[in-house]
Amino acid sequence: MNTDEGIGSQSDMSSVICGSTRSSSVAVEDSEASSASEVLHDCQVHGHQLLYLNYKGLTKFPAQLLQENAYQHIKGIYLKRNLLQTLPTNLKTLTNLKELYLPSNKIIDLPDEIGKMRALMTLVLNHNLLTSLPSEIQHCSSLETLNLDKNFLKVLPRQITLLHRLEELSVTGNKLVYLPMDLGYCPSLQKVYADNNPYLKAIPFSLWSKTVGTYSCGTETICDSGLYAEFKEANMSAYIPHEIQSIRSKNSSPVSTLLEISYRYVNKQQGILKIESLPRSVREQAVTATAHCEFHGCSRQLFTGCYPHLLKHPITTLQQPNSTTFIGLCCSLKCLDLFSRFPLPL
Ligand SMILES: [Zn+2]
Known part of the structure; x- marks a missing residue:
């Protein structure tokens, strides 16, 4: 995928998750009129499993989500188009969190502790400012979908190939110069989208039987810096x-x-x-x-x-x-x- 409307993310106008395969849990609608604290309060009182905090102008991940056991039930958090620059180190306290959507923020890096999120199945980070990915992501052993479109990644950690449940990897619109050579040996991986990486001149042979998107790759000539x-x-x-x-x-x-x-x-x-x-x-x-x-x-x-x-x-x-x-x-x-x-x- 190469838009910022990843799986389960929402259009600018709509506020309701509509994917038929999504969790059937009661979801609270995202309302721009509600403040973040009101949404958090509702979520706690009513036990909503999905938490919508899109378009709230948040500069930090809400601290109360991690401080109180009242949010242990949360399975999905949606934080599209806020102003987050990083994530807290103790996200693992949300032990049931399976889906974390963070598109269109200002995230520069991820805490190394990201690998402690063992239940996480979907991580969406498109349209951020990431220049690297911590190798600890290899420990997110439940991860099935990883979207890193439109960041500034030059390489992916080789350890990403150790994500045994990863089915779909999307890294379009980055600055990747190569992909891990053994990426195709990721046992569950079926789809890799690497479109619009102008410096990517080749893809590993290990991906030859997978669905691979490479439109607009290798369109620029690079000859300096000694890396090529x-x-x-x-x-x-x-x-x-x-x-x-x-x-x-x-x-x-x-x-x-x-x-x-x-x-x-x-x-x-x-x-x-x-x-x-x-x-x-x-x-x-x-x-x-x-x-x-x-x-x-x-x-x-x-x-x-x-x-x-x-x-x-x-x-x-x-x-x-x-x-x-x-x-x-x-x-x-x-x-x-x-x-x-x-x-x-x-
Ligand atoms: Zn040989």
């Missing part, structure tokens, strides 16, 4: 992971990076090396693979994605005429060669 490297094969260029761009050139064969070899070794020897004694950052990198070798006969774990291979497969081009280039990843020159000749399972 021209990688021309069949007149295509793409983002190149930092660790390999210095060693990959048109006329040279790709070689394993020291980083990739190190992580492979640590991962393989983790029992002997006593991995818990390693620095946390190294430990995390070496334990969680970023991808697997795309040659279907191999599937070896990869940690830095050492051999990207660009291709425009006829099947994907047929399904999505505007699709961008896929990247296949291989663990060795041998696999890369085989993958080039047989890119899909036979």
